[in-house]
Amino acid sequence: MKTQGSAVWQGGLKDGRGAISTKSGALSAYPYGFAARFEGKPGTNPEELIGAAHAGCFTMALSLILGEAGLTAERMETTAEVTLDKQPDGFAITAVHLTLKAKIxxxxxxxxxxxxxxxxxxxxxxxxxxxxxxxxxxxxx
Structure with a gap:
C-alpha cells in the first residue's frame, strides 16, 4: 500500500504560508506556517499531524491485537503529545507521549x-x- 500527502509553500520562513493536502481529501489546502508551528496561531503544523497519525495508528494496532486476544474494545480514546525540541543541529521530535483511555x-x-x-x-x-x-x-x- 502507498498513499501520499503534499505541501505547497510560498515565501520565506517567517512570512511565508503553506498549505497541506492529503490524498483522501481529509485535508485540502489546509493552512500551515511558522506562526501556527511556533507561536500558537491558528493553522496546523507537522507535529500536530504526526500526533494525530500516531494516535490513530496506535489505536488501530491495539484493536487488531485485542481481536487476536479474543477481546473487543467498547471504546478507546488516544491522544499523542508530540515534543519538538531545539537541538544543536536544528529542531527534532524528541518524544511522543500517548495517553489512552479504554473500555474493554x-x-x-x-x-x-x-x-x-x-x-x-x-x-x-x-x-x-x-x-x-x-x-x-x-x-x-
Missing amino acids: PGADQAKFEELTGKAKAGCPVSKVLNAKITLDATLES
Whole structure:
C-alpha cells in the first residue's frame, strides 16, 4: 500500500504560508506556517499531524491485537503529545507521549498492559519515529 500527502509553500520562513493536502481529501489546502508551528496561531503544523497519525495508528494496532486476544474494545480514546525540541543541529521530535483511555469488556489489568505495550511498539508510526515513546494507559470499568 502507498498513499501520499503534499505541501505547497510560498515565501520565506517567517512570512511565508503553506498549505497541506492529503490524498483522501481529509485535508485540502489546509493552512500551515511558522506562526501556527511556533507561536500558537491558528493553522496546523507537522507535529500536530504526526500526533494525530500516531494516535490513530496506535489505536488501530491495539484493536487488531485485542481481536487476536479474543477481546473487543467498547471504546478507546488516544491522544499523542508530540515534543519538538531545539537541538544543536536544528529542531527534532524528541518524544511522543500517548495517553489512552479504554473500555474493554473482559480485559484484566495485566493483559491490558501487555497488549497496549505490544501496540505501542508495533504500530507503524511508532516504528518510523526516532523519538522516545511513552504511554499512560487507563482501563476503565
